[in-house]
Amino acid sequence: MASIEMRDIVKTYGDHPVLHGVDLSIEDGEFIVLVGPSGCGKSTLLRMIAGLESISSGTMSIDGREVNDLKPKDRDIAMVFQSYALYPHMTVADNMSYSLRLRRTPKEKIAAAVAAASAKLGLDPYLGRRPKALSGGQRQRVAMGRAIVRQPKAFLFDEPLSNLDARLREQMRAEIKRMHAEFGATSVYVTHDQIEAMTLASRIVAMNAGEVQQIGAPLELYDRPANLFVAGFIGSPGMNMLEGSIVSETGTSLVRLMNGTTISLGQRVDMPEGTSVTLGIRPEHVTIRPPAGGVAATVELVEPTGLGIILHLTVHGLPFKIFSSDRALLTPGASLTVGFPPERLHLFGPDGRRVHLETLSGDALSS
Amino acid sequence: MGILLTIAHRLAILAYVVFALFPLYWLLKVSVTPNDLLYSEGVRMWPSHATLAHYRYVIENSAFPIFFRNSLIVAGSTALAVTLISSLSGYALSRFVFRGKYAVVALMLITQMFPLVMLVAPIFKMLSPLGLTNSLTGLVIVYTAFNVPFATFLMQSFFDGIPRDLEDAAMIDGASRFTAFRQIILPLTLPGIAATLGFVFTAAWSELLFALMLISGNDSATFPVGLLTFVSKFSVDFGQMMAAGVMALVPACLFFLLIQRYLVQGLTAGAVKG
Amino acid sequence: MTLSATGRRPRKPFARRLADAAEPWLYTAPVLVLIIAVMLVPLVLGLSYAFRDIQLLNPFSGGFVGLDHFRELSQDTAFYRALRNTLWWTGASVFLQFFFGLILALLLDKPFAGRGLAQALVFLPWAVPTFLAGLNWAWMFNPVIGPLPHWMVSLGILSAPNNILADPQLAMWGPIIANVWWGIPFFAITLLAALQAIPRDLYEAAAIDGANPIQRFTSITLPFLAPTIAITVLLRTVWIANFADLIIVMTNGGPADRTQIVASYIFTQAFKRLDFGYASAIALVLLVLLLAYSMVIVVIRQRLIEKD
Numbered sequence: 001m002a003s004i005e006m007r008d009i010v011k012t013y014g015d016h017p018v019l020h021g022v023d024l025s026i027e028d029g030e031f032i033v034l035v036g037p038s039g040c041g042k043s044t045l046l047r048m049i050a051g052l053e054s055i056s057s058g059t060m061s062i063d064g065r066e067v068n069d070l071k072p073k074d075r076d077i078a079m080v081f082q083s084y085a086l087y088p089h090m091t092v093a094d095n096m097s098y099s100l101r102l103r104r105t106p107k108e109k110i111a112a113a114v115a116a117a118s119a120k121l122g123l124d125p126y127l128g129r130r131p132k133a134l135s136g137g138q139r140q141r142v143a144m145g146r147a148i149v150r151q152p153k154a155f156l157f158d159e160p161l162s163n164l165d166a167r168l169r170e171q172m173r174a175e176i177k178r179m180h181a182e183f184g185a186t187s188v189y190v191t192h193d194q195i196e197a198m199t200l201a202s203r204i205v206a207m208n209a210g211e212v213q214q215i216g217a218p219l220e221l222y223d224r225p226a227n228l229f230v231a232g233f234i235g236s237p238g239m240n241m242l243e244g245s246i247v248s249e250t251g252t253s254l255v256r257l258m259n260g261t262t263i264s265l266g267q268r269v270d271m272p273e274g275t276s277v278t279l280g281i282r283p284e285h286v287t288i289r290p291p292a293g294g295v296a297a298t299v300e301l302v303e304p305t306g307l308g309i310i311l312h313l314t315v316h317g318l319p320f321k322i323f324s325s326d327r328a329l330l331t332p333g334a335s336l337t338v339g340f341p342p343e344r345l346h347l348f349g350p351d352g353r354r355v356h357l358e359t360l361s362g363d364a365l366s367s
Numbered sequence: 368m369g370i371l372l373t374i375a376h377r378l379a380i381l382a383y384v385v386f387a388l389f390p391l392y393w394l395l396k397v398s399v400t401p402n403d404l405l406y407s408e409g410v411r412m413w414p415s416h417a418t419l420a421h422y423r424y425v426i427e428n429s430a431f432p433i434f435f436r437n438s439l440i441v442a443g444s445t446a447l448a449v450t451l452i453s454s455l456s457g458y459a460l461s462r463f464v465f466r467g468k469y470a471v472v473a474l475m476l477i478t479q480m481f482p483l484v485m486l487v488a489p490i491f492k493m494l495s496p497l498g499l500t501n502s503l504t505g506l507v508i509v510y511t512a513f514n515v516p517f518a519t520f521l522m523q524s525f526f527d528g529i530p531r532d533l534e535d536a537a538m539i540d541g542a543s544r545f546t547a548f549r550q551i552i553l554p555l556t557l558p559g560i561a562a563t564l565g566f567v568f569t570a571a572w573s574e575l576l577f578a579l580m581l582i583s584g585n586d587s588a589t590f591p592v593g594l595l596t597f598v599s600k601f602s603v604d605f606g607q608m609m610a611a612g613v614m615a616l617v618p619a620c621l622f623f624l625l626i627q628r629y630l631v632q633g634l635t636a637g638a639v640k641g
Numbered sequence: 642m643t644l645s646a647t648g649r650r651p652r653k654p655f656a657r658r659l660a661d662a663a664e665p666w667l668y669t670a671p672v673l674v675l676i677i678a679v680m681l682v683p684l685v686l687g688l689s690y691a692f693r694d695i696q697l698l699n700p701f702s703g704g705f706v707g708l709d710h711f712r713e714l715s716q717d718t719a720f721y722r723a724l725r726n727t728l729w730w731t732g733a734s735v736f737l738q739f740f741f742g743l744i745l746a747l748l749l750d751k752p753f754a755g756r757g758l759a760q761a762l763v764f765l766p767w768a769v770p771t772f773l774a775g776l777n778w779a780w781m782f783n784p785v786i787g788p789l790p791h792w793m794v795s796l797g798i799l800s801a802p803n804n805i806l807a808d809p810q811l812a813m814w815g816p817i818i819a820n821v822w823w824g825i826p827f828f829a830i831t832l833l834a835a836l837q838a839i840p841r842d843l844y845e846a847a848a849i850d851g852a853n854p855i856q857r858f859t860s861i862t863l864p865f866l867a868p869t870i871a872i873t874v875l876l877r878t879v880w881i882a883n884f885a886d887l888i889i890v891m892t893n894g895g896p897a898d899r900t901q902i903v904a905s906y907i908f909t910q911a912f913k914r915l916d917f918g919y920a921s922a923i924a925l926v927l928l929v930l931l932l933a934y935s936m937v938i939v940v941i942r943q944r945l946i947e948k949d
Contacts, residue, residue, distance in 0.1 A: 052535050054661075069657045072538040079539045085532035089554045099540035146540070379748055383763045383825075390777050390822065391769070397786055410788040452671045459668035466662075471669055478680050479876075482883040482931065484904050485924035488690060488917035489683035491697075512679030515672050544664070573770030575886050580912055591772040595890065598776065605786045608776070615773050623768030627761050 002063035002153035002186055003028045004049060009058035011044055011210075018044055019210045021058065029184045035197040036207035036233070045207075046156055046190045051075050062153060073102075078147035079156040082163060084139045086131040086146075093118075093127040096145045117145040120179075137168045148179070157189040161196065173199060194234050198222070206230045228352040231280050237310055239280045239346070240320040246275045255279050255347075259316035261295055266342025269357060277355070280346035283310065283323035290339030299334045313338065391616070398422070398609035405605060421610035430585045431611050434593030438572055439618070441503050441589055445510040445571040446564045449518045452511070453563065454556070457522025458548060462531070475516035483513065487580050500581050506589070509581070510571045518563050525559025526552065565626030569619050590615045690921035697915035710922035719898055720906065720923065727902040729813060730820075731882045737821045739874060742828025749829065750836045767826035775890030778819035782806050806892055809899045816887045816900060824881075828873065835869035836862070875938050879931050903927050 004026040011019040019041045026032050034042040047053040048060060051072035060067050067075055078099075086095050093114055100110045118124050121141045131139055140160065147155055157176075161169045177200055180187055191197055197204050198218045206213045206221060206229070214226040225231035231239050244257040246269065253269045254262040255277060263279060271277070287294075300319070301312035308325035315338070322338065330336070347355040397405070399417040408414055425431050460472065490509060491500060499505030529552055537547035553560070575591040582588050588596070594611055691710060696702040714720055749760055766774065782804055784790040790802035805811040839861065847857050885904035888894060894901035894909060901909070903923060911920035 047535075050535075050539055052538070071543070072535075073541045073543060075539075077539065079536065081532045081536060083530060083532045085530065085536035087533065087537075087551055098537070102541040102546070146536075150540075376748060376751070376753070379744070380753075380759050380763075383745055383748070384759060386822070387763045387766050387826075390774075390781055391765070393781060393788070394777050397780070405786060410791050452675070455668045456672040459665045463665035463668070465665040468665070471673065474673075474676060474681075478676055480879060480931075480935070481684065482904060482907075482924060482927055484883060484885060484907050485687050485921070485928060486680065486683045487908065488695070488911045488920050489686035490679070491911075492695070492917065493683060493686070508675075509679055512675040515675055519672060569768055569770075573772065575772045575890070576908060580908075591770065594776065595772060605780065609780070612773055612776060615770060619768050619770055620765070623765065624761070627764065 004154060004186065004188070005059075005061045005064075006045075006049075007059045009045065009048065009060060010056045011041070011048065011053065012056045017210060019048075022212055024205060024212065024215065026186060026188065028186055031180050031187045031189065031200055031202045032205060033189045033191060033197040033201035033203075034205045034207060035191055035194060036213075038192060039209075040207040041210040042190045042192075042205075042207050043158055046079075046158055046188060049154075049188060050077060050079050050156055076150075076152050077154045077156055078150050078152040079158065080143045080147050080160040082159040084131075084143040084160075084163075086139055086142055088131055091128050091130060092123060092134070092142050092145075095131065095142055096149050099146070099150045113149040113151075114145075117149045120148070121145050136164055137172070140164060140168075140172060144176075144179075148183070152185075154186040154188065157187065157191075159191055160189075162191075162193070176200060194236065198234070204234075206233060208233075224354065225280075225346065226354050228278060228280075228348050231346060231348070231354075235282055237283050237321050237323055239282050240286070242279045242281075242318060242320065244277060244279060246271045246273060246277055248273050257315075257318060259318050261316055261318070263295075263340050263345070264342060265345060265347065265357070267357065269347070269355065271349075271355075276350050278348040278352070279340075280348065281340055281344055283321045285341065285344035286320075286322045287339040287341060288322065288324060288326070288328070289337055290341075294337035294339045297336060297338045299330050299332050299336070301332060302330055394609050394612050394616070397605055398613050400606060402606055421606040422614075425607050425610045425614070429597070429607070429611075430588070430593060431590075431597075431614065433585065434588050434590045435614060437503060437587055438590040438615075441506050441510065442568045442571040442618070444503075444507045445514065446568040448507065448511045449514045449567045450522075450560055450563045453515050453518035453522045454553065454560065456515070456519045458526050458552065460519065460523045461526035462534075475519060478516050484576065487576060490577070491580055494581065501583055501587055503587050505581055506578060509577055510574060513574075514567045514570055518567055521563055521566065522556070522559060525556050525562075529555050562626045565622040568622050569626075572615075572619055572622075687921045688925060690918050691925040692922075693918050695917040695921070697917060702918070706918070710919050711926075713919070714922055714926065719901065720903070722898055723901045723903045723906040726813065726900065727882055727904070730817060730888075730900075730902050731878055733813075733817050734820045734824065734881050735874060735878050737817070738824040738828050738877070739870075741821065742825045743832055745825060745829040746832035746836055749833055764826040764830060766823050767830075769823065771823065771884075771886040772890050774819055774823045775816070775887040778815065778822065778887075779806060779891045782815055807896055809896050812892055812896055812900050816891050819887050819891065820881070820884070823887075824877070827877070831869060831873050832866060835866050839865045871938075871942060875935065879935065882931060883927075 004024075006022055006024040009019055009022040009024075010017070022041075022045060024032075034045060036042050044053055048055055049062075051067065051070060051074075055068050062075060062077070087098065090098065096114050096117060097110045100113060105113075114127070118127055121144060123138070123141055123145055126134060126138060126142075131142065134142065140163075143160065160176075161172055164172060173196060176189075180200075189196075189200060201218050203215060204218055204221050205215050208229045214221055214230045216224075216226075221230055221234050225234060225239075228241065232241065242255075242257050242263075244255040244263075247254040247256045247262060248268070252267060253265045253271070255265065256262045257279075295315050297313040297315045299311055299313055303310040303312070304327070308323055309327060309330070311322040311324065311330060313320055313322060347357060349355050396413060398421055399419065400408070400414040401416065401418045401420065404414045404416070460468065494500050494505050494509075497505075499508065533551050533555070534542075534544065534547040537551045538544060542550065573591065574589075575595070578589045578592045579595070582592055585593065585596075594608070594615060597611065598608055692705060692707060694702045694704050694706045694709075745763060749756065749763075769777070781787040781789050783806075784802040784804055790799060790804065793799040793805075794802050799805070806815045843861050844857055847861055852860060882902075883904045885902065885908050888900055888902060888905045889908060892900040894905050904927070907920050907923045907927065910916050910923065
């Protein structure tokens with residue numbers, strides 16, 4: 001078990017920068033999820049922790065020891081690959097024990113460690129098989145088993161579930177979470193799937209274009225996204241983003257949208273008249289047929305998900321989405337009024353950063 | 368229409384098979400034809416009685432067993448040496464990005480382009496003060512160098528087919544890169560290693576010009592040299608010559624069967640890169 | 642470890658950087674040493690021989706003779722004949738190998754029962770050692786033990802069952818036929834691999850669009866094969882121009898130098914006359930000619946690509 005410390009980590013391929021100075025402190029026992037679109041540098045960062053990619057500049061330390069120049073084999077970390085990377089010419093048992101055999105661990109200890117891991121993962125019937133003779137889910141378990149027999153300082157996961165079908169993925173997700181709760185091992189998990197990030201992480205690191213956008217607990221990213229990127233990336237269906245400009249009235253500020261509709265922020269904001277801003281609201285936070293006020297909208301499309309419905313609407317030509325667990329019979333073309341409760345609104349300034357306001361979403365809820 | 372096309376297709380295949388096999392069949396036929404029937408029965412497809420006397424004579428009374436042994440030593444050592452060396456270099460070309468890689472590839476491509484016959488004289492001049500002419504060691508060194516570039520490209524194509532994740536996983540499991548190469552990557556390349564062994568063995572077994580130039584005298588003659596000398600000296604003992612020919616054919620055919628499955632993959636790699 | 646507190650460290654320790662940079666070279670070192678020692682050094686040495694008097698049996702040779710060898714070469718009628726023979730030998734061999742190889746590849750491309758076996762059998766000649774292929778065909782052409790002269794008489798190709806290898810007019814056909822027999826599998830294997838890389842749904846799409854088999858061949862198969870054809874023909878041409886084994890085994894350049902190609906002429910000069918200087922001069926001329934040929938082909942190919 002160990003802490004991992006990254007200071008101003010930079011990675012360049014030739015002249016092409018992929019990571020522009022990442023700072024991240026991972027505490028002992030944390031489950032950190034690196035999340036972001038493909039090409040954001042999350043896998044590169046993970047491979048740098050593993051020692052599979054060199055560090056262009058900055059320092060990386062594990063358990064207080066600088067590891068920049070340490071080979072992967074000397075870092076004492078385990079990794080689960082997207083492809084599982086099981087050794088095809090070895091049996092399941094040999095796959096799991098390879099690292100211990102390399103370290104010349106006594107035979108009895110190896111046998112005990114493999115037996116314990118295999119029992120935990122339900123792999124006992126397959127120990128003598130080759131990976132080729134296993135299903136996708138079983139291979140995934142072997143890859144996990146290979147990582148846990150070693151009791152390493154940290155676990156690294158590189159999109160370990162993306163080759164599984166939806167059902168199996170859900171099952172393994174829960175299993176990983178259970179194992180982390182049990183062992184409490186420091187883990188770094190890379191995924192592009194924000195549901196995995198939300199469900200597993202003790203803290204999420206949202207990344208985009210080689211830069212960290214926000215670090216925080218899952219609900220913190222959900223409730224108080226630091227910028228437009230995080231707001232758009234976390235949550236499904238995604239947050240509605242409405243561009244507009246600040247209009248001041250006595251006592252309260254409004255945002256005037258492109259189509260002329262105004263939405264009240266419920267308080268005065270300290271921004272000059274006409275500042276261009278983006279207003280965000282999650283689909284599940286828009287109220288349908290509010291008792292007072294509200295804006296007229298037209299239903300364009302209805303997507304039932306079983307759990308609820310996703311309504312695609314337009315408000316004076318501006319498209320946005322609503323999620324509702326109410327299966328109200330809404331057909332395309334229907335008209336209704338919708339409300340934007342001020343305490344659920346997110347406001348982003350011209351630079352795309354969140355504007356913190358007392359009454360706004362999350363800020364109000366947390367206080 | 369469809370049936371006619373199918374028949375034409377099978378007949379065409381049959382014609383190719385006959386064309387490919389007939390000369391080899393004829394070699395076999397003459398080698399088992401007794402001398403007294405050789406001229407009287409002319410172009411008959413099979414002699415009225417067959418004999419292994421030519422084989423017995425060749426094995427007991429000629430230097431062919433020595434030639435055979437020499438060729439086995441030369442071709443076997445060359446195949447082992449080339450496979451060992453080219454698996455290292457093929458791995459490097461497959462896995463490393465390094466300054467100078469392009470130059471290394473270019474150098475190896477160039478060696479595939481220029482006429483090897485140019486090297487006959489200078490190599491003779493270089494090897495003779497070292498005492499490596501008239502020596503099997505000299506032949507092995509020369510053949511190894513000649514075959515290593517192609518074998519490198521061949522091995523590279525096999526390594527390219529093995530996911531990098533495997534050695535990444537091994538290195539994280541605690542292996543050095545070289546240990547991962549030996550314990551994880553090489554065992555998975557066994558088909559490629561077999562193919563390379565086969566290609567190189569066949570090439571070394573068949574080489575004639577450098578063997579003719581570098582070897583004189585029976586003691587270190589390889590099979591091609593021995594057979595050719597035999598032919599020019601005793602050009603009437605057809606039965607014996609062909610029996611010796613069949614013997615030269617056997618190891619090459621065995622290796623061909625070994626590598627047959629990988630031919631398409633291997634030659635494609637060679638054709639595209641070499 | 643004090644450095645870690647300062648954060649950014651632009652440079653790794655020298656030893657680690659050296660070890661990282663050296664790793665690929667450790668893996669490639671054996672190959673490089675061998676190629677340089679056994680191929681490049683002799684090549685350079687051979688180039689220098691072309692301007693020196695190197696005769697193995699003459700201890701006083703070794704002096705610098707400038708362009709003497711080339712002057713002699715320009716007067717050497719045997720060399721000019723060898724040059725013409727090389728063109729004929731290479732052109733006929735490459736064309737026939739390619740033509741029959743392509744047909745074989747197309748035949749093997751469609752699945753049928755026993756394809757694996759048929760493929761193994763038709764590719765077998767490629768495994769036959771070249772010296773043996775040469776001897777074997779020489780015997781086939783020998784009227785005493787071979788059937789071919791008798792068959793050719795029956796077919797009316799020959800008037801009497803003579804050995805064509807002894808006939809100055811026909812001798813070159815002997816090595817060419819042996820070469821075609823031996824070389825068809827190479828083209829067939831290469832083209833078959835290229836054929837199998839063509840996505841099958843292209844043919845289905847073309848068939849749905851109403852293309853007949855010939856249109857499908859010219860509009861899909863040929864364009865896909867073109868790069869493979871171009872590179873294999875280029876490489877094989879150079880290779881066959883240098884390929885003297887069959888000729889040395891079957892005719893040794895005879896009768897009356899009618900089958901002598903440049904490569905076998907070089908070998909004869911070096912091996913029989915032990916005149917390494919003259920042999921190297923011829924080799925240098927051959928190298929220049931082949932380089933020129935390759936350049937022309939590459940330039941033509943580039944032009945064609947630019948036109949598209």
